[in-house]
Amino acid sequence: MAVAVGHPRRAVIDQAWRAIGPGVEVLSTDDGGPLSRTVKRIIDPLVLRLRSNPQYSLPVVTSETAAAMHDLIVRNGPELCAAATWFETLKLERRRLRIRTGNAQELYFPVCFELAVTKGAPAPHDHQTAAGVLQGIHQGRDRTAIEVLQQYVASPDVVSMLADQLDRSWRDVRAGDIVTGPFLAELGTVLGPATSHRAAAARQQVWNAVIADATPYNLGALVRVEAAELPWSIVELGLSSVAPQRQPRVSGDSDSDRPLDRSVVDRVRSTLRRALDRDALPDIPLLCEEEVDRACAPWGLLGEDKQATLVAGIEIAVELAPLNLNMASRYALAAQIQARLRKEAYVLHARRYLAAGGPIHPRQQQVVDDLAAYAQPYLSRLWARLHGRDVWQEPCDDVDGVRSLLEGVARSVSLDHRQRIKAMLELQVAG
């Protein structure tokens, strides 16, 4: 075996953190390392800026990268110390105002660092800034944006304008000739194993071809055609309540939460709710206009890379069944995710939340049945993530990024499912 070189990413952060010295105790664990939330909410996004520095996000980094990370963190020492003081100030104010909602670290950490960068350390006895910050955090900033949206679409003129645009856009999307064979073969490479650098590079090239291929677009256009021949049913996949897909509406509460059933206004509303950095969004009229086109695009997504990722996700989703011991997988990635899901199901057995092969209490039957239809929640969540990326124009052109998105969605759906299985058991404790 070759001598392994490199440094675990988290160890690098830990050491750099300790090098800052005193002043960051409230952001640290008892043994002096950074709190998990310090890493998640401050170091990763605001100090290392993983979005623009992907080399800092690898699980094992080179010595050079490690040195750069170390340097960056230590150089931010004064800001981190100031952020720590801000956190103490906000916590005191939180106690004074008897605020008890939300996780203080989760909510306040990013703001504290922002304050540290813009204002330095807090002035002594400055209650006002702290009180203002807490007010901003706890009074639901997203309410205002959603109110603006409601007012905007309350106008009949606006609705009819959007409806006209919707009719035109919907008609513009037509399926071209479609041959799925070569495309699915390419997906096999994308979702297959890559154990060498060369294979990994080849896989990236194939993905480049896949997202330039018209097949995902055509498949998405075809799901709205009566009697079209498709490899799957969008109803069974949980993407739509009817097949073929219906033209979406401008507004009105959908009778279903299926991605392709949702109205334009409903879709904009989720964008506003999810938006952490709302300033970066276009204003409401533009957002609605854009969303009309997006709702009419194949799979309800504008980016061809997003459409391709959704199709890849469908191919994975149909092979996932956490409680099925004998699930066959065509793709290595699906097999790997399935193996994880099986292990996570084992944890439920080991914790007496599930008996071998089924519910441990009849009350859980519904959730256990849901687990058998794993593709539906999986694709709903994948679609929501892709929708977000589509709105913010974040690319899905990196094959490893796409694969880790497909894995991450499985992880969060599994956790969600398992928490429901637990909750169904614990109902009786409360009742």
Added chain:
Amino acid sequence: MRLVADSGLWSSGPVPAGLAALPLVAVLEVSGAVLSWTVDEPTAATQITFTDLSRADWLWRVVGESGHVAVASTLGTLAAPVAEPRTIELTSVDIVPGSVGPLRRLAVGHWLRRWWPASRRDGIAGLDRALLDVEVALLSVGAQGFFTDDTLDSDLAELLVPHAPALIMHVRDDDPRIRDLVRAGVGLADDIGIDGVGWPELFAILDDSTAILEIPAGGRDDYALAAGADVGPRGATPIARGVASINWSAVPPAIFDAGESNVDWSVAVAGSAVVAVVRAAVIGPDPATGVAVRVRSGAVGGGGALDAAGHATLTLVDTQQRPMTESAAWDHDWTNTSVLVGAEVSESRQSRERVRRWARARLDGPADDAFLAEILAGESSY
């Protein structure tokens, strides 16, 4: 360190116990891996099953930096172990002594919540659920470096939320160990923003310590005993009777007495029907309502669900669903009658015995890693 293929995943240490030995397995789900131990083998190796090595950003804490890099570079160049069993030796990689101790203790805490064999028959006292959950939550905070991703075991709010009423009772306890634990738990709840029944009151009590004096005294709810557990079949002489044992992994915890032979059954005539009367010994605090029960004896059988007290009366029918007649019942050989409570699982009586032995030893002389709830249960047994 030796890595072996375990159902498509790489795993260190021995291959995990099958489902039959489940009552003995303590697990902890951390970011990118599941750790497991056998509860009554404190010195046995930790088993680490990697669900996603790239998410296991804590590995260096357990095997050192070079170990972490060695594992990552070795597994990074290998396909998932899907085919035949495979083994990899990583000669220079070992678990750093002491590094997994706190994780094992946390896993045991989770295990205690679900498998502790409380039994009136066996004299194994129940554990105080509120104190146990608070201690598990506090240990989880200490292990936060292992929960970069949310996992089944990273949700602290869920551990604390139900317990405000019980903690209100504990806040004024004479025992300083209890008071300290409760205070630490409430401090944590304050930080993570817990809301729910009783919490505003609990926060208010600790904000204003003089208020403590106004709280009415309340007893500790060690384990609520449901009534009527030991009642045997009454009335006319039964046609047959016997006992059975419940598989722990077939039923949710905190319902049944964990002793062996905890189900009494009898066959009797009720009106024109032949019925099986089943009485499972319950210990609570949760009711047995809805738990499935099945009686089978040769070609006859019956099924249904238990009531809150663990009782059920099942009409016996043959394979064609025809009711059994009284004369057929007297002629029937009831020797091989099985009574199945809960789901159908395989579980060995031997592993239950091992758990009881281990639990008794913990109560008799508290272990170094004992939870306060165990210590208190041990003290109450004298």
